[in-house]
Amino acid sequence: MSTGYHVAVVGATGAVGTKMIEMLERTTLPISKMTLLASKRSAGKTLVFNNQSIVIEELTADSFEGVDIALFSAGGGISKVYAPEAVKRGAVVIDNTSHFRMDPEVPLVVPEVNAHALAQHKGIIANPNCSTIQMMVALEPIRQKVGLKRLIVSTYQAVSGAGAKALAELAQESADLLAGKQPEELSPAILPAGSDKKHYPIAFNALPQIDVFAEDDYTYEEWKMINETKKIMEDDTIQVAATCVRIPVFSGHSESVYIETAEHADVAAVKQWINDAPGAVLEDDPSQQIYPQALNSVGKTETFVGRIRKDLDVANGLHLWVVSDNLLKGAAWNSVQIAEALHQQGLVHV
Amino acid sequence: MSTGYHVAVVGATGAVGTKMIEMLERTTLPISKMTLLASKRSAGKTLVFNNQSIVIEELTADSFEGVDIALFSAGGGISKVYAPEAVKRGAVVIDNTSHFRMDPEVPLVVPEVNAHALAQHKGIIANPNCSTIQMMVALEPIRQKVGLKRLIVSTYQAVSGAGAKALAELAQESADLLAGKQPEELSPAILPAGSDKKHYPIAFNALPQIDVFAEDDYTYEEWKMINETKKIMEDDTIQVAATCVRIPVFSGHSESVYIETAEHADVAAVKQWINDAPGAVLEDDPSQQIYPQALNSVGKTETFVGRIRKDLDVANGLHLWVVSDNLLKGAAWNSVQIAEALHQQGLVHV
Secondary structure, three states: OOOOEEEEEEOOOOHHHHHHHHHHHHOOOOEEEEEEEEOOOOOOOEEEEOOEEEEOEEOOHHHHOOOOEEEEOOOHHHHHHHHHHHHHOOOEEEEOOOOOOOOOOOOEOOHHHHHHHHHHOOOEEEOOOHHHHHHHHHHHHHHHHHOEEEEEEEEEEOHHHHOHHHHHHHHHHHHHHHOOOOHHHOOOOOOOOOOOOOOOOOOOOOEOOOOOEOHHHOEHHHHHHHHHHHHHOOOOOOEEEEEOOEOOOOOOEEEEEEEEEOOOOOHHHHHHHHHHOOOEEEOOEHHHOEOOOHHHHOOOOOEEEEEEEEOOOOOOEEEEEEEEOOOHHHHHHHHHHHHHHHHHOOOOOO | OOOOEEEEEEOOOOHHHHHHHHHHHHOOOOEEEEEEEEOOOOOOOEEEEOOEEEEOEEOOHHHHOOOOEEEEOOOHHHHHHHHHHHHHOOOEEEEOOOOOOOOOOOOEOOHHHHHHHHHHOOOEEEOOOHHHHHHHHHHHHHHHHHOEEEEEEEEEEOHHHHOHHHHHHHHHHHHHHHOOOOHHHOOOOOOOOOOOOOOOOOOOOOEOOOOOEOHHHOEHHHHHHHHHHHHHOOOOOOEEEEEOOEOOOOOOEEEEEEEEEOOOOOHHHHHHHHHHOOOEEEOOEHHHOEOOOHHHHOOOOOEEEEEEEEOOOOOOEEEEEEEEOOOHHHHHHHHHHHHHHHHHOOOOOO
16 A cells, blocks of 8 residues: 555444444544445435545445455444455455354454454454453453453443444433333334344333343353453453343443452552553542443543452452443444554555 | 231331332231321321321421331431330331441341341341342342352442432433433432432443442442341351442342352252242243343332353352342332231230
């Protein structure tokens, strides 16, 4: 490349796609041309990138001619079909869906944790699940110092992770209940999982189901956190237990994370490691009621960590409260960071 | 007593007090007279009990003359002063505040778990913390069969636990944000803890602080869950770790509970034990998306348990999702159940 890369965003009109465009405006990656791709329905509409109006094109295999980097966020089915087509035409694909994540040929990357894995890429790099990414940013600095034996996480996930329609559903249900409607008068159609049989209200509720159910009565979201953690940290011996819950928050995932480290870690030292870690921000001062909050995380690319304290009974046990904007570090920003890392490592052209 | 007990409710106009009156309408306890007590501000107003209009009286020490059973829910300061006055006048006090809970002279009772502890009472019985109670109902049937080595709980607590003003705050903030206000334009004054220095929005947010902070950077709410669990289960060796979080739900606490049992427990057996346990309702069928939900728990006295599944790595590890109406089983209903148990055991008059 001479003056910059030709970048394409697949799913440009979606909740994550629009954030990818925003994050590409913030990146240091040199961009010479931007192509926005979506379904036929959105083709012809325009979106603004760096004050320039860009006409959305319909996604076809040939859309990728000349593209250097393609960011995908249009569902697993689209990635399955079109990511290989993009690679065939010389693009590097950064895929935000779960489709390729557990493929042993595909690096699964949180740049703060395992940017080195990019060197093995064969054209496709997977962006991990939102709730996994922020947990990795918080735990990697601890793992590097004292090792990680096990983790048990309970999530408090925002609705934006389920897309734009889910956001509208939360807003409408909230307004209806505030206006005096009864829960049984609502008509949920998206949450907990658009593709599942039953739907439940999310407004003023907590739903212990994200994505559909899979083996052993775990949801796919829970399986993602378990499997992706082991892959990203390159350690199958870490014991990972997860319970994933949707709560009535528009954006910003929170996580109650319990860990047991391999060696003892002092709380003060852990705070220092988090403070010094790339991408992580320590927000932890109980005397001043300082701790991470979902509402404060919106629009920010960092992962906020607080409520760090030792288990009172178990020697190497620690609690953490981890919050990040699920659409940014959990999706769009991590994808753009992967593109930056590929550029820095000279890995855009295979 | 001949035809029934003279019952008094202290704090009759509060969020819990009004529910106590409702629950006393559902009880089998024989009641001959009802006295409703509150602050001077509410004295003279009327409330209905069993279709009978009752004038609220101002709380004084002499209010307890002739009272057999007094249910307190007007704050720890009121209990501290007036519970001994009630006992002095021959009443048995069932106190819903935290004031007497850890007093070794005071039984701390969840009737499904330790009704036998009532026999030792010296006039005051403490009602445990809301989040502790529902967890005890869910875990006791498991503990009885296979023992309980440790538990790690993350809570998703409703706003009604912070009182009527907190409910109004959630409603107002929700409406304001839906109308387009920015979070920084809100004026939170109650949550996370009315008595604390700073206040934060709860609408579309998650606050990892319930009550004020105490030793070791744990909140009092977390300390309550830890200490009360050990006292109720009469076992100081159970390892308890807790993270307590407020979420934008009006009523109905949810809990992600991870346990390790002393002996191995089959998931199918655990489900059967929960199903057979008093006060617990099994709601657990992932294939039909059946699991407990806060919104469904409102107005019900049972504790709902689901998402029961084994840890994939740790032999005796189990996950549960536990939901109950925090104002009922978590407060008013448990207090009334204690009164019923005292009656059944012939312990109302000491």
